[in-house]
Amino acid sequence: MTDAFSSIDLAKELTLALEMADAGDAIAYAYFEKQNFTLSRKADHSEVTQADRETETALVDFITRLRPTHAIYGEEHGHSGNADSPWKWVIDPIDGTSNFVRGVPVWATLIALVHDIEGPVLGVVSAPALHQRWWAARGLGAFANGREIKVSDVATIAEAQISVTFNAGWEKIGGTANLIALQQRAYRARGYGDFWQHMLVAQGSVDIAIDAIGLAPYDNAAVQAIVEIAGGRHSDRLGIRDYTQNSAISSNGRLHDEVITSLKI
Known part of the structure; x- marks a missing residue:
């Protein structure tokens, strides 16, 4: 741990983040089960629902009440909280809204705690x-439903399982080929999409995940x-570790440099 963590207890922050996830799930899943929400389009033509807005409002209120000295950045409501804090909560209330509105169960609430120098150090x-x-x-491990997880040790592309999300962003830069x-x-290619492909990398089920171009910080953190x-x-x-960039590639680490080289235009 660096000096950046001397004033914070990540175990306590993780407990808070998991409580926030419980609160977010209760709101979003109720809407998903009933499919009784209003749907509108944002300026970028992406979908947004009552569930997105209400979930984020609940999470922001949670942070504002319990961590008033921290900054907040969410997809629906933007920046709030203490802008001078080195600690920022980055929230996507529903990643996979297009799935959500069609009744596809691949959607999630994303919650991250980010340090202004260290980057994302906690995620749910x-x-x-x-x-x-x-x-x-950081320092506490990674888990899926309480089971500790780690990435695979696959060492070659020929043995790898890969998930790719094609979109107009890749086509625009000439990257589709x-x-x-x-x-x-x-060895095997699929398109799991959104957060799911990256979580499959984290738990060792998939070795490489290549996301769409056009992402935002709350998609990545x-x-x-x-x-x-x-x-x-x-x-x-391009291989830059920066959650604010508009593209994302995750891997087991062994294959990362080769993937980046393979995708250079």
Whole structure:
């Protein structure tokens, strides 16, 4: 641990994050089960529902009440809290809203605690419709439903299982052909998408996950923390460790540099 952690107890912060996830699940899952929400479009044409907004409001209120000295950044309500704090909670109330609104159970609430120098150091990914929750904090390990997890030790692309999310962002930079070529070199390729592919990397079920281009910090922060604490690597498409970038690749670490090289345009 560095001096950055001298004023904080990550075990207590993790307990708080898990309590927040319980609160978020109670709101979002109730809407998902009933499918009785209003749907609208944001300026970027992405979907947003009452469930997104109400879940984030509950989490922000939770943090504001119990961690008033911390900063907050959420997908729906933006920045709040103490802007001068080195500690920031980064929240995506529902990652996978497109799935959520169609009744597909692959969606989750993402909660991360980020330090302004160290980056994401704690993450919770709670997917109640999948009956799955992943969490991790630096120095405390990474877990899935209470079971400690770690990335795989697969050492070659030819042996690797890979998840790829194609989108217009990859096409725009001319990257689609390289994605296809990498898939063809792998043992098995699928498209699990969103948070799920990265959590599968963290638990050793998948070896490489390549996300869409066009991500935001709240898409990346929690998954980065969990992947890294499970022993893997998480970076943008150029290999830069920065959760604020608009692309994300996670791997078991052994394969990361080769993946980055393979995707260079």
